[in-house]
Amino acid sequence: MYFSSFHSAPDHCLGRFVFRAKAAAAGLLGALSLLSGQIAGTVVVADSLTTGDSAPIIPSYRLPAVTVTASRIDLAPLLDPMLRQVPSLATTAEARWIATHLPGSFAVAYGGPGTLQTISTGGGSSAHTAILFDGIPINSPQNGSFDLSTLPISRIGRIEYLPHGGTSVGSGTALSGAVNLVPRKMSTGATFATGDYGLRRSEISFAGDHAGLALGSQIYDGNFSYADGDSTLDRENNSGDLQFLQGRAERKAGATDFVASIWVTQSKKRVAGSTRFPSPRASQTDLWSLLSLSADRSGNQSRQRWQLYWQNQNNTYSDPDWDIHSDHTTRIAGLRYSLHRLWSSALTTLSQISLRRELLTGSDTGDHERTPATLLQQIEVRVLKQFRLMASGRVMTLDLADWWTNSEAALSWKMPLGEPWSFDVAVITAAQLRQPTFNDLYWIPYNNPHLLPERSTMAGARATLAYAQILTARIDQYTTNYEDLIAWVPGSGGGGAPENIHVAWAEQSTFSLDLHSPGDRLSLLVSGTILETANRDEGANQDKRLLYKPQETSSVALSVLLPGDLTWVVQASARSSYIARYKSDYEEAAIQPAAEIWNSYLSWLLSPPAMAYDFNMTLGVANLTDVTHAFIPGYPEPGRAVTLTVQLQKR
Numbered sequence: 001m002y003f004s005s006f007h008s009a010p011d012h013c014l015g016r017f018v019f020r021a022k023a024a025a026a027g028l029l030g031a032l033s034l035l036s037g038q039i040a041g042t043v044v045v046a047d048s049l050t051t052g053d054s055a056p057i058i059p060s061y062r063l064p065a066v067t068v069t070a071s072r073i074d075l076a077p078l079l080d081p082m083l084r085q086v087p088s089l090a091t092t093a094e095a096r097w098i099a100t101h102l103p104g105s106f107a108v109a110y111g112g113p114g115t116l117q118t119i120s121t122g123g124g125s126s127a128h129t130a131i132l133f134d135g136i137p138i139n140s141p142q143n144g145s146f147d148l149s150t151l152p153i154s155r156i157g158r159i160e161y162l163p164h165g166g167t168s169v170g171s172g173t174a175l176s177g178a179v180n181l182v183p184r185k186m187s188t189g190a191t192f193a194t195g196d197y198g199l200r201r202s203e204i205s206f207a208g209d210h211a212g213l214a215l216g217s218q219i220y221d222g223n224f225s226y227a228d229g230d231s232t233l234d235r236e237n238n239s240g241d242l243q244f245l246q247g248r249a250e251r252k253a254g255a256t257d258f259v260a261s262i263w264v265t266q267s268k269k270r271v272a273g274s275t276r277f278p279s280p281r282a283s284q285t286d287l288w289s290l291l292s293l294s295a296d297r298s299g300n301q302s303r304q305r306w307q308l309y310w311q312n313q314n315n316t317y318s319d320p321d322w323d324i325h326s327d328h329t330t331r332i333a334g335l336r337y338s339l340h341r342l343w344s345s346a347l348t349t350l351s352q353i354s355l356r357r358e359l360l361t362g363s364d365t366g367d368h369e370r371t372p373a374t375l376l377q378q379i380e381v382r383v384l385k386q387f388r389l390m391a392s393g394r395v396m397t398l399d400l401a402d403w404w405t406n407s408e409a410a411l412s413w414k415m416p417l418g419e420p421w422s423f424d425v426a427v428i429t430a431a432q433l434r435q436p437t438f439n440d441l442y443w444i445p446y447n448n449p450h451l452l453p454e455r456s457t458m459a460g461a462r463a464t465l466a467y468a469q470i471l472t473a474r475i476d477q478y479t480t481n482y483e484d485l486i487a488w489v490p491g492s493g494g495g496g497a498p499e500n501i502h503v504a505w506a507e508q509s510t511f512s513l514d515l516h517s518p519g520d521r522l523s524l525l526v527s528g529t530i531l532e533t534a535n536r537d538e539g540a541n542q543d544k545r546l547l548y549k550p551q552e553t554s555s556v557a558l559s560v561l562l563p564g565d566l567t568w569v570v571q572a573s574a575r576s577s578y579i580a581r582y583k584s585d586y587e588e589a590a591i592q593p594a595a596e597i598w599n600s601y602l603s604w605l606l607s608p609p610a611m612a613y614d615f616n617m618t619l620g621v622a623n624l625t626d627v628t629h630a631f632i633p634g635y636p637e638p639g640r641a642v643t644l645t646v647q648l649q650k651r
Contacts, residue, residue: 080412080424080426080462080464081160081161081162081178081180082102082103082160082161082162082163082474082512083158083159083160083161084098084099084102084158084159084161085157085158085159086098086099086156086157086158086159086184088157088184088185088187088649089603089605089614089616089647089649090154091154091193091601091618091620091643091645091647092152092153092154092193092201092218092645093599093620093622093643094569094601094618095153095154095156096148096153097557097571097599098159099119099148099153099156099159099179099181100117100119100148101527101555101557101571101573102119102121102159102161102163102179103163103476103510103511103512103527103528103529104121104122104163104177104476104508104510104529104531105119105120105121105129105161105163105177105179106119106120106121106549106550106553106575107119108120108126108548115149115240115269115271116147116149117147117148117149118145118146118147118148119131119148119179120176120177121163121164121176121177121179122163122164122165122176122177122478122480122506122508122531123176123480123482123504123506123508123531123533123546123549124175124176124177124480124482124485124506125144125145125176125487126144126145126146127139127143127144127145127173127437127486128144128165128173128174128175128176128177128434128454129173129174129176129177129178129179130166130173130174130177130178130179131145131146131178131179131181132178132179132180132181133151133180133181133183133263133290134180134181134182134183134261134292135180136290136292136307136309136311136334137173138290138311139173140313140330140437141330141332141358141360141370141437141438142313142328142330142360142437142438142439143437143438143439144173144437144439144440147267147286149240149242149267149269150242150265150267150286150288151181151244151265151288152203152216152218152242152244152246152265153181154191154203154216155183155184155214155216155244155246156181156182156183156184157182157183157184157185158182158184159179159180159181159182160179160180160182161177161178161179161180162174162177162178162179163177163476163478163508163510164176164177164428164430164458164460164476164478164480164508165177165430165432165456165458165480166178166408166430173434173435174432175432175434175454175456175482176456176480183246183248183261185207186205186207186212186213186214186246186248187205187207187212187649187650188205188206188207188649188650189204189205189613189647189648189649189650190202190203190204190205190647190648191203191204191216191645191646191647191648192645192646192647193643193644193645193646194643194644195622195641195642195643195644196640196641196642196643197220197221197222197624197641198219198220198221198222198239199218199219199220199641199643200217200218200219201216201217201218201219201645202216202217203215203216203217204216205246207650210249210250210251211247211248211249211250212246212247212248212249213245213246213247213248214244214245214246214247215244215245215246216243216244217241217242217243217244218240218241218242219239219240219241219242220239220240220241221239222239222240222270239269239270240267240268240269240270241267241268241269242265242266242267242268243265243266244263244264244265244266245262245263245264245265246261246262246263247261247262248260248261248262249261255297255298255299256295256296256297257295257296257297258293258294258295259292259293259294259295259296260291260292260293260294261290261291261292262289262290262291262292263288263289263290263291264287264288264289265286265287265288265289266285266286266287266288267285267286267287267288268283268284268285269283269284269285269286270282270283271283271284271317271319279319279321279322281319281320281321282317282318282319282321282322282324283317283318283319284315284316284317284318285314285315285316286313286314286315287312287313287314288311288312288313288314289310289311289312290309290310290311290312291309291310291311292307292308292309292310293307293308293309294306294307294308295307301341301342301343302339302340302341302342303339303340304337304338304339304340305336305337305338305340306336306337307334307335307336307337308333308334308335309332309333309334309336310331310332310333310334311331311332311333311334312329312330312331312332313329313330313331313332314327314328314329314330315327315328315329316328325363326362326363326364327362327363328360328361328362328363328365329360329361329362330358330359330360330361330438331358331359331361332356332357332358332359333356333357334354334355334356334357335354335355335356336352336353336354336355337352337353337354338350338351338352338353339351339352345382346381346382346383347379347380347381347382348379348380349377349378349379349380350376350377350378350380350392351376351377351378352374352375352376352377352378353373353374353375353376354373354374354376355371355372355373356371356372356373357369357371358370358371358372358438360438365438365442366442368438368441368442370398370399371398371399371400372396372397372398372435373396373397373400374394374395374396374397375394375395376392376393376394376395377392377393378390378391378392379391379392386413386414386415386416387411387412387413387414388411388412388414389409389410389411389412390409390410390411390412391407391408391409391410392407392408392409393405393406393407394406394407396433396435398435398436404433404435404453405433406430406431406432406433407430407431408428408429408430408431408432409428409429409430410426410427410428410429411426411427412424412425412426413425413426420467420468421465421466421467422464422465422466422467423463423464423465423466424463424464425461425462425463425464426461426462426463427459427460427461428458428459428460428461428462428478429457429458429459429460430456430457430458431455431456431457431458432455432456432457432458433453433454433455434453434454434455434456435453436453436454436486440486452484452500453484454482454483454484454485454486455482455483455484456480456481456482456483457480457481458478458479458480458481459478459479460476460477460478460479461476461477462474462475462476462477463475469516470515470516470517470518471513471514471515471516472513472514473511473512473513473514474510474511474512474513475509475510475511476508476509476510476511477507477508477509477510478507478508479505479506479507479508480505480506480507480508481503481504481505482501482503482504482505482506483502483503484500484501484502485500485501485504486500486501487500487501487546487547501535501537501546502536502537503535503536503537504533504534504535504536504537504546505533505534505536506531506532506533506534506546506549507531507532507533508529508530508531508532509529509530509531510527510528510529511526511527511528511529512525512526512527513525513526513527519561520561521560521561522558522559522560522561523557523558523559524556524557524558524559525555525556525557526554526555526556526557527554527555527556528552528553528554528555529550529552529553529554530551530552531549531550531551531552531553532545532551533545533546533549534546550575550576551576552574552575552576553573553574553575553576554573554574554575555571555572555573555574556571556572556573557569557570557571558570558571564604565604565605565606565607566602566603566604567601567602567603567604567605568600568601568602568603569600569601569602569603570598570599570600570601571598571599571600572596572597572598572599573596573597574596574597597623598623599620599621599622599623600620600621601618601619601620601621601622602618602619602620603616603617603618603619604616604617604618607651612650612651613648613649613650613651614648614649614650614651615646615647615648616645616646616647616648616649617644617645617646617647618643618644618645618647619642619643619644620642620643620644620645621640621641621642622640622641622642622643623639623640623641624639624640624641
């Protein structure tokens with residue numbers, strides 16, 4: 001919904017998606033069990049074809065287990081990422097809800113169900129949140145963000161989320177937070193769905209002992225009505241069409257596991273534009289592909305990983321009525337080596353080096369290339385069994401010229417409450433510098449090159465209380481100070497101009513409660529966030545809130561297992577008081593009231609003992625977007641949709 005991928009899209013509308021909340025209940029207990037296994041020289045992990053994950057950059061918790069030597073953790077569990085599991089038979093809308101309702105995060109959508117969708121955290125923009133795919137950074141080097149609508153979210157099995165800036169994640173991208181999307185297990189089955197707004201989805205997958213393949217397509221026609229003053233008009237040309245291919249193969253040779261995976265997605269969108277300035281013939285095509293090869297070698301006290309990956313991001317935008325045609329391609333080749341070593345029961349280290357080659361070719365931007373490199377050293381020390389101290393430092397460079405340093409430290413204390421209770425508290429601090437994007441460095445249309453690098457300092461604390469596998473409650477409090485924050489001010493059609501906010505401040509308070517009854521017959525997931533932001537620059541905007549950031553967000557999800565293998569799910573969320581359009585003097589009249597939504601699903605699961613397949617049918621009333629107001633006047637939003645999804649999966 002922007003003139004080209006070179007036009008970095010701002011965070012403004014809210015994404016509206018749906019899900020069945022069956023997230024894992026005891027992330028902290030799983031993390032502690034992982035740590036205890038790590039100290040003993042072993043750790044509980046899952047077979048990669050079963051989980052779809054070969055080596056997560058954020059720890060894996062509570063997975064189907066086998067025991068192997070050494071550790072598979074690329075980020076110390078001391079930082080305690082939040083974990084969200086996506087059910088294997090989740091619908092697309094359910095998976096999207098889970099991915100876009102993370103405590104402390106802010107999802108945005110730009111119109112209909114097939115249009116641009118991003119996520120941001122902690123007062124930053126989507127360019128400040130590292131998006132990882134099975135541990136590989138996939139943020140666009142061009143505009144810094146990643147469009148979730150170009151990825152089949154229904155193929156994601158686990159989401160690992162840091163609600164604060166983490167220098168150990170994302171190659172210096174995670175100024176505000178990090179999200180790791182881990183593909184779900186490869187299985188044999190099929191999915192078909194239909195619904196309002198012309199929804200047609202089909203997916204088929206095959207999995208063997210050492211390889212798997214999945215193909216799928218999802219189409220939205222996108223036509224809907226909207227209010228324009230006292231009139232009701234019909235909105236056309238807002239459709240989305242996504243096709244994808246996923247492949248995965250692995251082979252074990254001695255102590256080394258070799259894994260190869262490939263993803264190819266193509267997304268075609270009819271970009272309607274605003275109602276005041278419609279673009280009836282505008283269209284956009286995104287082609288995203290990722291190929292990765294990795295080798296993992298485990299010993300009694302260490303684990304080594306070599307990884308090669310190639311990534312291609314292509315965006316083509318065309319609007320004959322406005323005589324606009326742009327074509328941008330970013331190609332990335334990356335190499336990463338990591339060594340995770342257990343020295344003793346009290347000392348663990350992680351050493352990592354990564355090198356990337358990034359090349360941008362654009363019809364109106366010219367060609368730009370660079371070679372980012374990072375070197376990470378992380379140390380974790382356990383003291384008196386209850387205390388853990390983690391410190392890490394990262395050295396980064398662009399083109400092996402200017403060198404920057406990031407650092408972070410955390411101290412965790414596990415209070416001895418006695419089983420089945422567990423209480424853990426940690427304090428965390430970090431100082432970071434974000435690697436600039438090509439847009440930040442070479443903003444051609446506005447002759448504003450070489451914007452200053454963004455810096456941040458963060459201090460915070462979290463506390464987690466857990467009772468067996470029944471209850472997990474967590475509170476996070478983080479304060480972040482930004483220097484030279486790059487704010488992309490939106491314009492009509494999704495374009496924008498950059499400006500520097502030399503000093504900014506954000507304070508985030510997040511609460512989450514995960515409650516499960518025995519046997520998971522009832523699950524309740526509640527979260528809430530209060531975000532205070534301020535522009536500290538001198539002048540008329542001093543001490544006023546940053547644009548496009550929600551002041552309060554909350555969500556609740558209830559899942560009840562009914563007789564007859566029926567599951568009833570209801571979700572609701574609300575976001576309040578965010579500025580909807582740019583005003584140079586931050587006029588208070590630009591603040592919008594709260595937007596609330598709700599969704600409901602009824603699923604029937606049939607598992608005949610004589611059959612090797614599970615059959616699932618889901619009937620739902622879902623929201624396609626997450627706001628009741630247009631971001632820029634004239635951008636209408638579709639409403640609720642009835643969907644029917646039928647799934648067949650081999651056990």
